[in-house]
Amino acid sequence: AQTVTQSQPEMSVQEAETVTLSCTYDTSESDYYLFWYKQPPSRQMILVIRQEAYKQQNATENRFSVNFQKAAKSFSLKISDSQLGDAAMYFCAYRSAQNTDKLIFGTGTRLQVFP
């Protein structure tokens, strides 16, 4: 069975600085997708960024980028130029490429952003 581990329950960053959230996963599959979701107090899960395992190039979305290391099964999220609106719970998630929409989530990292 696949598992996702987020070892940082809480992180903090100063506005305009850079922060990196860690995520590791375990799987025997070679084809899968990885996601970072943000959950603000409004409760809605918002997709931040996603990565296809078959792509070697790290995904980037504006201020958000990932460091995907397939061999090490690591998928960290870097937030550059942090903004107050980035404060939220961040969840790393895994999805098999085989006939499912099921997402397996990590336990989350609460990110605080200080002015």
Place this chain on the structure above:
Amino acid sequence: KAGVTQTPRYLIKTRGQQVTLSCSPISGHRSVSWYQQTPGQGLQFLFEYFSETQRNKGNFPGRFSGRQFSNSRSEMNVSTLELGDSALYLCASSVLWGANYGYTFGSGTRLTVV
């Protein structure tokens, strides 16, 4: 374009009762999946539906059930409620099942069992 709509937003029920939660996906989305979120267990997969068929089910007791209608709207039902069923229930929709499309989540239904 309307997002994923979950109703009701909040619900308080008594132990032993049953409850039905509703999820209306984004127009054109045909796949719906459900998750339970609790402080202790985190986010856990409940089930996923596509074309009115349950494709996968998570490790939950039979008291948890669901269905999907021809218009892709989905409902989940929990019978004989227990205190431990108190949680945020989230649903997510996608264009197709098992394909490489994104998921859009609703804001959830907060269920409190007393």
